[in-house]
């Protein structure tokens with residue numbers, strides 16, 4: 457009998473440095489914090505977190521989350537505008553279920569988060585890529601596309617975008633929301649990297665436009681605490697809140713993740729989330745410095761990029777003549793990997809781009825990875 461006792465989604469080969477890994481290494485995950493939160497919470501004479509949960513999400517958790525977000529966003533977040541999800545992916549899937557029909561058009565950024573494209577494919581949506589520039593979504597190009605068709609949804613990652621790292625400036629956020637009101641489409645803002653800003657604060661999240669009814673803002677604990685928690689939230693206007701928590705899924709199963717949110721509530725209340733976030737900021741800020749330095753040293757004349765100020769990724773542009781998918785195959789023989797740009801394209805483009813993540817590896821490994829990448833590139 458062939459039995460595999462695997463637990464995690466990805467299985468890092470210890471011999472390979474895989475810049476594709478868009479998650480932290482186990483050593484960076486906050487096991488002790490969760491252990492302490494669980495001990496505190498489960499010592500209480502209150503088993504409610506083991507019950508079917510309130511459809512919108514535990515009120516105590518939403519209160520703690522609203523307080524935390526108001527402080528970190530520097531803009532007021534009302535707990536009544538928060539719906540608890542099992543992460544941004546699940547929220548995106550539920551939004552597609554409730555707000556789209558197969559065949560509907562969804563506008564996405566070019567490039568965009570490749571796994572969101574998988575969710576849109578599950579819902580049989582027609583993906584239409586909208587160009588971006590160094591500041592994110594090109595609003596003029598969006599306006600031109602809107603002259604031809606009206607999408608059901610527009611999916612954007614406005615801050616420290618995956619993969620490009622770009623952040624949409626405030627003026628464009630305002631114009632984007634105006635266009636959505638004018639043309640009658642909903643904006644789904646995936647803001648999972650917003651709280652991973654290592655430099656100056658980004659503009660307020662698009663979720664801060666939620667009252668207009670035009671925006672559903674997605675957040676997640678996957679990037680700021682741990683992906684295995686499967687805990688996130690949607691920030692939106694009352695009519696959307698109601699639509700989300702009166703859905704069949706919630707009616708049958710109750711609120712999502714009452715147990716996990718019961719523990720994370722303690723993490724928030726104790727200030728441990730803030731401390732851990734500071735720790736992550738320091739770790740990732742340092743990794744950016746190191747990765748940038750070794751890219752400059754090893755590949756300075758071959759790659760072009762903007763140094764990220766948040767998130768997880770470097771988005772490298774290669775000379776037009778180099779296809780990153782071919783480099784990907786060469787790289788395997790040098791025991792280094794990454795995500796080729798074409799994966800992030802809604803139209804089979806971006807062949808000369810690649811995405812490097814610095815979430816998984818420490819500084820020495822990142823430097824070694826770039827050395828291997830150079831060896832692979834030299835063969836091209």
Ligand SMILES: Cc1ncc(COP(=O)(O)O)c(C=O)c1O
Pocket residue numbers: 478542543544545546569613618646648675676677678683687688
């Ligand atoms: C832009 C973006 N959205 C969503 C996710 C997944 O979020 P979650 O773990 O909350 O489902 C990721 C993870 O890589 C991401 O990069």
